[in-house]
Amino acid sequence: MTTLAAIAKPGAGSDLPIDLAGAVDAAEREAAMAPLVFTDDTDDPGPDHADTHLNNPDSGLWQDRAHTLDAAMAVTVGEPAWTIDVLGDAAKAAAMIAWAEYREIGAMHTYLATFGKPEPSARGVRMLDIEMQCAARIAMSQGLSQRQAEKWLSEAIAMRDRLPQVGRQLRDSAITPRQFRLIVSRTELIDDQDWAPQVDVAIAAVLARRSGAGVWSTKRLSDMVDRIIFRHDPDSVRRRREKAKENRTAWILSGSDGMATVGATMTTENAVIAYSAVITLANLVCPADTRSPDARSSDALFALLSGTAFECDCGRPDCPATIPEPDALAAWLRGREDAAVAKGRVLVHVIADQATVDGRNDEPAFMDGHGVISAAHLRDLLTRGDSTVRLLNPETADVSLPTYRPSDAYRPSTALDTFVRSRDGYCTMPGCDQPAWRCDVDHVTEYDHDNPSTGGQTTPDGLAAKCRMHHNLKTFAADWLDDQYRDPAGRLVSEVVSPEGIRFSGPAETNQDLFPALATITWRDPLSPPQGPPPESRPKRGRNRLRAKHARRRSEREANRKQRLANEQAGSNKQADSDPPF
Numbered sequence: 001m002t003t004l005a006a007i008a009k010p011g012a013g014s015d016l017p018i019d020l021a022g023a024v025d026a027a028e029r030e031a032a033m034a035p036l037v038f039t040d041d042t043d044d045p046g047p048d049h050a051d052t053h054l055n056n057p058d059s060g061l062w063q064d065r066a067h068t069l070d071a072a073m074a075v076t077v078g079e080p081a082w083t084i085d086v087l088g089d090a091a092k093a094a095a096m097i098a099w100a101e102y103r104e105i106g107a108m109h110t111y112l113a114t115f116g117k118p119e120p121s122a123r124g125v126r127m128l129d130i131e132m133q134c135a136a137r138i139a140m141s142q143g144l145s146q147r148q149a150e151k152w153l154s155e156a157i158a159m160r161d162r163l164p165q166v167g168r169q170l171r172d173s174a175i176t177p178r179q180f181r182l183i184v185s186r187t188e189l190i191d192d193q194d195w196a197p198q199v200d201v202a203i204a205a206v207l208a209r210r211s212g213a214g215v216w217s218t219k220r221l222s223d224m225v226d227r228i229i230f231r232h233d234p235d236s237v238r239r240r241r242e243k244a245k246e247n248r249t250a251w252i253l254s255g256s257d258g259m260a261t262v263g264a265t266m267t268t269e270n271a272v273i274a275y276s277a278v279i280t281l282a283n284l285v286c287p288a289d290t291r292s293p294d295a296r297s298s299d300a301l302f303a304l305l306s307g308t309a310f311e312c313d314c315g316r317p318d319c320p321a322t323i324p325e326p327d328a329l330a331a332w333l334r335g336r337e338d339a340a341v342a343k344g345r346v347l348v349h350v351i352a353d354q355a356t357v358d359g360r361n362d363e364p365a366f367m368d369g370h371g372v373i374s375a376a377h378l379r380d381l382l383t384r385g386d387s388t389v390r391l392l393n394p395e396t397a398d399v400s401l402p403t404y405r406p407s408d409a410y411r412p413s414t415a416l417d418t419f420v421r422s423r424d425g426y427c428t429m430p431g432c433d434q435p436a437w438r439c440d441v442d443h444v445t446e447y448d449h450d451n452p453s454t455g456g457q458t459t460p461d462g463l464a465a466k467c468r469m470h471h472n473l474k475t476f477a478a479d480w481l482d483d484q485y486r487d488p489a490g491r492l493v494s495e496v497v498s499p500e501g502i503r504f505s506g507p508a509e510t511n512q513d514l515f516p517a518l519a520t521i522t523w524r525d526p527l528s529p530p531q532g533p534p535p536e537s538r539p540k541r542g543r544n545r546l547r548a549k550h551a552r553r554r555s556e557r558e559a560n561r562k563q564r565l566a567n568e569q570a571g572s573n574k575q576a577d578s579d580p581p582f
Helices: 020-032 057-068 070-074 080-115 130-142 146-162 164-171 177-186 196-210 218-232 234-246 268-282 293-306 326-342 354-358 375-382 414-424 468-476 516-520 540-578
Strands: 250-254 260-264 365-367 371-373 408-412 440-443 463-466 481-486 492-497 503-505
Touching: 057 070, 057 080, 070 080, 080 130, 080 146, 080 164, 080 177, 130 146, 146 164, 146 177, 164 177, 164 196, 177 218, 196 218, 218 234, 218 371, 234 375, 268 293, 268 326, 268 365, 293 326, 354 375, 365 375, 408 414, 414 440, 414 463, 414 516, 440 468, 463 468
Parallel strands: none
Antiparallel strands: 250 260, 365 371, 440 463, 481 492, 492 503
16 A cells, blocks of 8 residues: 555645545555444434444444545545555445445335335336336436336345345455446346355355455456356256357347447357458458458458458559458358368367366356356357367376477477466456457566576466567566466466556456366476577677566566565464464
């Protein structure tokens, strides 16, 4: 937590009262989840004049969170560390406000259900039930439509009845209001199930365990919730998938400015294959094409659907682009797909345990570009004529896999490349959901081509999936630093440090949590790689600068790791002192 008083003080002329020292103390207490102590020197404003509100832990926690925002209310600094602290404090307050709103709306619904009176409409068209009347009160008070109010009410009822433990994680700011709404939407179909409370407890337990230890991106949070649901009732998941397949459809929506949207629902694998065909065609244009990638994709989709020509719009008579004619386009795309399969190139990557493939259990699987899928979905894929099963983990325990190609110690082997993408699932930068097979496999610590033994070797723990944008940010932007290491519990975690020294925790989970068997794969240690060209043949100046940059980054990573270990040890000692002996 940045020391607020050291950054700025209220500007001249500000008449807003502010307690910077108290705000810092409250922020540190909040970060440490320390017990709250309030001085009872006022009377309760209630009719009984009893100061019971001071003993309410929710009220006390809110006072602490509000106090952490005191400085931000009066001071605008703009310095990145200050801004990130303000965003974090505001997020905690917003999460607790959302929890209080949901709790109160749920209580109002309970009250109306007990004392209210549902009425039929005058024409008997719609029952004016308690939900409708409750939402009407919300809509009128907040200036919302009835539909918006009903959605808000449904989320409040979900927190009250279906996800009370997840709701407590919202109160404790382990998740944001947006993430809570996502969990509500992913658990809608577990209502009235006997095992619904178990799902609530399991999701809340993961959120509590990972709180502060990593970032939940949208896809990783969805995968975690799906994984838990799929494991509790695979049969109901299978039935829902069959119903969803039966209801697949296509549609068109009119838009503004003479535009419209064409959409369709289909199986995920078909959608991935169809989208791949669109992108393949769109990329056939020459570099001088003036359209944006999105516009080219739209034109390519129209050409495929309508059987019309797709052309490069560069306007050059000597355009080098070679694009098949409409009557040959489908055959050309199919030929490319068949050639890719024949060469071992995969269009849709799916990872699963061997026992699930064999039908010995119903553990969920993972589809690149989509996320967690059910065992039934996996078995549907296995029935396709173009599906191929390849073993990543040898069944023989004494067999280990190579980490790099024999000809180049910098290049990961096919097995290690597949392993890293399977383990990470997505780009490992915080918040990024780019699928792993569209990412680069990056050496977290820079590989030293002149002396590989100094660091950055090609090993499972030394590699991570990064999308091209984040790979470039880490490699070329000044003073951005990432790290990947094993925590004291042996868990592989990552961290990004900004130029200002702000630390961002990596993903809260990876596919290692979905496929624990990945940890059983053994790897051969890197051998001594072939040496590079003689020193006199290398460019001196550029190499020396790059070597110095990499050495500085290695030093910074080592210093960061020592600081992390010290912080973790201090936190463990503090926790041990505060816990009762058992």
